[in-house]
Amino acid sequence: KAGVTQTPRYLIKTRGQQVTLSCSPISGHRSVSWYQQTPGQGLQFLFEYFSETQRNKGNFPGRFSGRQFSNSRSEMNVSTLELGDSALYLCASSLGANTGELFFGEGSRLTVL
Amino acid sequence: EDQVTQSPEALRLQEGESSSLNCSYTVSGLRGLFWYRQDPGKGPEFLFTLYSAGEEKEKERLKATLTKKESFLHITAPKPEDSATYLCAVQSVGAAGNKLTFGGGTRVLVKP
Numbered sequence: 001k002a003g004v005t006q007t008p009r010y011l012i013k014t015r016g017q018q019v020t021l022s023c024s025p026i027s028g029h030r031s032v033s034w035y036q037q038t039p040g041q042g043l044q045f046l047f048e049y050f051s052e053t054q055r056n057k058g059n060f061p062g063r064f065s066g067r068q069f070s071n072s073r074s075e076m077n078v079s080t081l082e083l084g085d086s087a088l089y090l091c092a093s094s095l096g097a098n099t100g101e102l103f104f105g106e107g108s109r110l111t112v113l
Numbered sequence: 114e115d116q117v118t119q120s121p122e123a124l125r126l127q128e129g130e131s132s133s134l135n136c137s138y139t140v141s142g143l144r145g146l147f148w149y150r151q152d153p154g155k156g157p158e159f160l161f162t163l164y165s166a167g168e169e170k171e172k173e174r175l176k177a178t179l180t181k182k183e184s185f186l187h188i189t190a191p192k193p194e195d196s197a198t199y200l201c202a203v204q205s206v207g208a209a210g211n212k213l214t215f216g217g218g219t220r221v222l223v224k225p
Contacts, residue, residue, distance in 0.1 A: 004156070031211055043157075043200065043215035055210040090156050094211050098206040100145045102211060106155025 002027065004105035006091050012111045018079040021108045025072050027094030032074040033102060034066060037088040046089075049074055052098055078110075086112045115205050117216035125222045126191055131203045134186040134199055134219045140219040142206030146184050147213065148177050157200055191223045 005024040013019050025032050033056075034046040035106050045058040049068035066076040072093075078085055092102035116139040126132055145164050149157035161170040163179040169179045171202065174195060176187040186199055198220045201215040 016167045033211055033213075035215075042217045043202075043206055045212050045214070048212060050210060056208065057206050058212070058214045091154070092211075096211075098144070098204075098210060099162075100147050100202070100213055101162060102149075102157075102213070103159065106154070106156050 004091055004093050004103055006105035006108050008108060009012060009106065010109045012113060013081050014113050015081055015083060017081050019078060019081060020075055020077045021089055023074045023091030023105060025074070025091075026103055029093035029103070030072055031094040031097060032068055032072065033092045033094070034076050035090045035092065036060075036073070037090055037107070041058065043045045043090070080101050083112050086110060115203055115214040117201055117203055119201050119216035119219050120221060122217065123220045123222070125224065126188075128192055128223055129190050131187070131189045131191070134188070134217055134221070136184040136186070136201030137182060138184070138201070138203045140203050140205045144204045144206045144208075146179055147202045147204070148184070148186055149202065151198045151200055151218070157221055174191050188221070191221075192222045193225050196221055196223045
């Protein structure tokens with residue numbers, strides 16, 4: 001069974017640009033969550049989608065947005081990139097709506113210059 | 114606001130030297146406490162879920178326990194392949210869905 005797939009794995013952008021990251025969950029999983037991981041702040045929750053609806057949002061500015069498609073695939077977008085947005089962005093899928101048992105992808109490492 | 118603090122930040126062990134990792138948490142109502150393992154360059158991998166004080170879970174050389182204020186991850190007779198960062202996370206009753214609050218992690222290095 002294929003795991004969570006994230007693309008691209010690595011990308012470099014400059015300040016002011018925008019970026020879109022993609023996540024394909026495990027087949028049958030309807031919940032997709034996004035987390036930002038940095039050395040200073042650790043893993044921080046961005047948002048969660050379930051059946052194409054955003055159920056939860058973390059404390060991030062509106063520049064961070066996401067969506068989920070009918071096949072459960074998800075994308076997140078960051079507009080007007082700042083240096084501080086450099087991080088590993090992790091996507092996680094879950095079979096259940098409230099289990100907390102998350103299956104993570106390997107992440108997309110974003111560097112903002 | 115939910116908070117999770119893990120200690121120590123880093124731990125160096127000799128192979129076979131047992132030790133414990135601590136996870137202290139503050140949450141309005143605990144729905145679940147989770148342990149994950151993260152290897153360099155990988156996403157976290159789920160290990161355990163604990164729901165109530167007194168609960169224990171075991172997997173190979175790992176054993177997780179839970180009290181009302183903290184959780185411990187005991188590593189018994191560790192091997193080099195147990196080297197990883199161990200993350201603790203909580204899910205509160207007030208949070209809908211799968212939103213987890215993570216601690217900063219404990220980096221474990223097991224030397225042969």
